Amino acid sequence: MIKHLFKLVWNRRRANFLMILAIFFSFIVLFGTISVLVNSWRNYNKPMGFEAERIWYVNIQSFQTPKDEARTITEQLVRRLQTLPEIESVALASGNAAYSGWSSVSGLQYKNLERGVNSVTVQGGDFQKTMDLNLTEGRWFQDGDAQSNQNPVLITQDVKEFFFGEEPATGKKLSTGQSELTVIGVVDHYRTNGELNSDDGTFFRATSLNDTTQVIASTLYLRMKPGVTSGFEEKLLKEAGAVATGWKFDVKYMDQMRSNYLKEYLTPIVAFAIICAFLILNVALGIFGVLWYNINKRYSEIGLRRALGATANQIYKQFLGEILVLATLGLVLGSFFAIQFVLLDVMGLQPEVYYYALGISILVIYLLVIVCAFQPSRQAAAIHPAIALHEE
Amino acid sequence: MITLSDIEKVYQTKTIETVALQRVNLTVPKGEFVSIMGPSGCGKSTLLNIMGLLDVPTSGVVTIDGQSITSYKDKELAHIRNEKIGFVFQSYHLVNDLSVLDNVELPLLYRSGVSGSERTKLAKAALDKVGLSARTKHFPNQLSGGQRQRVAIARALIGNPAIILADEPTGNLDSVMGEEVINILLNLNRQDGATIVMVTHDENMAHKTERLVRFFDGQQVSDSKVFDLQTV
Numbered sequence: 001m002i003k004h005l006f007k008l009v010w011n012r013r014r015a016n017f018l019m020i021l022a023i024f025f026s027f028i029v030l031f032g033t034i035s036v037l038v039n040s041w042r043n044y045n046k047p048m049g050f051e052a053e054r055i056w057y058v059n060i061q062s063f064q065t066p067k068d069e070a071r072t073i074t075e076q077l078v079r080r081l082q083t084l085p086e087i088e089s090v091a092l093a094s095g096n097a098a099y100s101g102w103s104s105v106s107g108l109q110y111k112n113l114e115r116g117v118n119s120v121t122v123q124g125g126d127f128q129k130t131m132d133l134n135l136t137e138g139r140w141f142q143d144g145d146a147q148s149n150q151n152p153v154l155i156t157q158d159v160k161e162f163f164f165g166e167e168p169a170t171g172k173k174l175s176t177g178q179s180e181l182t183v184i185g186v187v188d189h190y191r192t193n194g195e196l197n198s199d200d201g202t203f204f205r206a207t208s209l210n211d212t213t214q215v216i217a218s219t220l221y222l223r224m225k226p227g228v229t230s231g232f233e234e235k236l237l238k239e240a241g242a243v244a245t246g247w248k249f250d251v252k253y254m255d256q257m258r259s260n261y262l263k264e265y266l267t268p269i270v271a272f273a274i275i276c277a278f279l280i281l282n283v284a285l286g287i288f289g290v291l292w293y294n295i296n297k298r299y300s301e302i303g304l305r306r307a308l309g310a311t312a313n314q315i316y317k318q319f320l321g322e323i324l325v326l327a328t329l330g331l332v333l334g335s336f337f338a339i340q341f342v343l344l345d346v347m348g349l350q351p352e353v354y355y356y357a358l359g360i361s362i363l364v365i366y367l368l369v370i371v372c373a374f375q376p377s378r379q380a381a382a383i384h385p386a387i388a389l390h391e392e
Numbered sequence: 393m394i395t396l397s398d399i400e401k402v403y404q405t406k407t408i409e410t411v412a413l414q415r416v417n418l419t420v421p422k423g424e425f426v427s428i429m430g431p432s433g434c435g436k437s438t439l440l441n442i443m444g445l446l447d448v449p450t451s452g453v454v455t456i457d458g459q460s461i462t463s464y465k466d467k468e469l470a471h472i473r474n475e476k477i478g479f480v481f482q483s484y485h486l487v488n489d490l491s492v493l494d495n496v497e498l499p500l501l502y503r504s505g506v507s508g509s510e511r512t513k514l515a516k517a518a519l520d521k522v523g524l525s526a527r528t529k530h531f532p533n534q535l536s537g538g539q540r541q542r543v544a545i546a547r548a549l550i551g552n553p554a555i556i557l558a559d560e561p562t563g564n565l566d567s568v569m570g571e572e573v574i575n576i577l578l579n580l581n582r583q584d585g586a587t588i589v590m591v592t593h594d595e596n597m598a599h600k601t602e603r604l605v606r607f608f609d610g611q612q613v614s615d616s617k618v619f620d621l622q623t624v
Contacts, residue, residue: 003508004494004501011489304485307446308547309474309502311467386447389481390437 005318009325016326022286023330026279027365031338032347033276034364035357036269039349040196048098049156049189050131054088054228055254057097058220058240062247070216071209077243078124081222084239086232088223091131092124092209095219098194099257108203109175110163117159118192118202123217124209130223131190138170138185145184146208152184159201160186174203181205194258196265198349280364284372287323291376295319295383302380303388316381323373324366331362393587394420394443394555399452401438401610412438413449413610422554425581425588427598427618430607436591437559439607443589444477444557445469457554474502478548480577482560484540486532492519492543493528499551518546522576538569545576549586556580558590562597574600 009016060077062070074092081090096102096118106119120127127133128140136157145152153174160169160183174181181203191199207214224232233251240249295302302315310318335358341347342354401413413435420426420443428436441447442454445461453460456476461469478499479485486495496515500506506514519525522542532540541561548556558577562570574597580586590601598604599618606614 001501007494008489300483300485301487303446304479304481304487305498305502306470307444307473307479307485308499309470309551311470311502313467314470314502384447386438386441389441389446389485 001318001321005321005325009322009329016290016329019286019290019326020330020333022283023327023365023369024334026276026283027331027334027361028337029272029276029279030364031334031341031357031361033269033272034360035341035347035349035353036272038356038360039198039347039353040265040269042350042353043198044195046191046195046199047189048191048195049133049187050098052099052254052258054224054226055131056220056222056224056236057095057100057252057254057257058222058236059095059250059252060218060220060244060247061250062216062218062244065247067212067216071212073244073247074216075124075209077240078220080239080243081220081236082125084236086225086228086235088225089130090125090223091122091127091129091221092217093127093219093221094119094121094123094217096120096192097219097221097254098192099254099261103192105200106176106203108159108163108181109177110172113163115159115162116200117155118200120190120192120202120204121214121217122204122206123214125221127204127221130221132223133190134188136186136188137168138183140185141204141206146206146211150182151179152206153181154185154187154204155183156190156201156203157186157188158199159203162201194261194265196262280368283365284368287369287372288376291319291323291373291380294322295376295380299383299388302383303385303390306383306385307389312381315383316377319377319380320370320373323369323377327365327369331365335362393422393455393457394418394589395453395455396439396443397453397455399439399442399449399454401435401442401447402450411610413442416452416612418605418612418615420555420587420589422587423581423585424603425578425601426590426603426605427601428589428591428605428607429593429595429598430613434607435610436607438610440557440559440589440591443555444479445473470502474499474551476554478551478553478556480541480544480548480556480558480561482563484532484537484544484564486540486543486547488532490531491528492524492530492532492535495532495543496546496550498547503551514550515546518550519543521549522546536569537565538572541565541569541573542576545573545580549580553586555587555589558588560591560593562592562594570594570597 078090078092081087094104096104104119105116108115108117122141141152155169164172169183169186172183174183190202192202193199237249305315338358342351396416396418399413399416403410403412416439428439430436442449453462456472461472493515496518497511500511500514516525516528519528522545524539524542524546527535527539562573565573577588578600581588592598602618604616604618605612
């Protein structure tokens, strides 16, 4: 019977061509959208390594203040903020935090392995405590690490696994190409690209505010005590301004940064999903139309088949089968192009994301086809053979 | 053998009740070639539909080979149609998107246990019987009316049914082609012993068969051997 269905669809290929084309285009758009959704979902389910709640992200602008003076003021500023009762913990570090839109990537090497990794520079205060980072191995930075010629660094777990596999990372040497770094600890997670983006891992290095060869970090990370509201911002700016006269402080709440990021990221996805939904609706209406038309045009054929021994159920299965064959032809064509996405890595995603998207897209199209074909096929099955045979 | 006992068929709408058949009693023994005649609307096609299990009577009993099919469900009726009945229609009812060979194979698609190669073999044999073995790959729209009807006859034959029901098989054909078709049916009856019930408007065609049953306004008005008629 399957061969018969393929034969029928093939012999009606001219009439079916547009339908196959519609299924093909819908599949491609669906595949692209689902690839992005699957990738985002997988990223979303990976831990960030910190909670955005209660973290305030303060960008410092010191304008024309001479560097030596700026170093002293920054140090005083960190100390002053640590004394405020509303603040649980303070850290001074590079601004490339999640949701900030900044990134800083350095190439790390170990033997013949190489990988670009996000680089976070910690300069003052207690970054581990502020971001509540969890160590799985080794230790966090201590006094003196920033001046050490061993260049101590901490790496995240995924970086550790990439370079060292199951072996302990502590004590191992990594290279940036210009300098050698010594791993002193491993942080389980710390993602700087936001939860919907992929992340290549992070390494932390410590620099000293007193080291004139280093750039002064321009971002304060403040962990607020529970219950502290945005009303504290005014006091914070007043306290900071008292230490750093003429400097500008841009205060952002990390949970707010997070929701802005999610909104920004999801807007194009939602737009694509809407386009996709319209295309699918178009295919659904097309399938409905084609089947109604086929049933009306093939009324006498239905009667004939019933006369020749087909049961109502077999007629139902035949019409459903024909539309599934049509869908299969569209999907074979679509899958051919979708596989090129994987081979050429068009969207820069993990191969398994494409495979999931391919599977889900095929399933969605088949489900759509079955749902749309259900009623017309039932209608065909219900046609009375004696009446149908009198139709010309 | 088909037996119709006290068959009545009434079509009912909200406002009108139309009696298509009234108290029809008819037995067609195995191997007989029966013609059914009557004016348009007298119930001939309704009778053929009931005999072919395509329609159910309002009352009465249809018996095929001694089995009453009154209580049969759709699946069982379809099975009997497939195994025991072959249909030939006035307008051929060929599937235009299938080749001649595929059209002839159709009844065996609904019969379990027949392989694809066996279907093809039987279809070729049936087409050979109606003299169309050279046209297997043609499509219906590439054939003449007579050829199309011969394809339809081959399709009716392929499953080796006990009964062939022909609804005005020569109605759309000119006299030469009609003659060809009736001769094929006569051969099937005489040589292969096929039971044939044929509805026709053509007295000449009807007189080639063994028995003629006439209908008028849903009632059976005469039933006689053709030989008797010819000699009267």
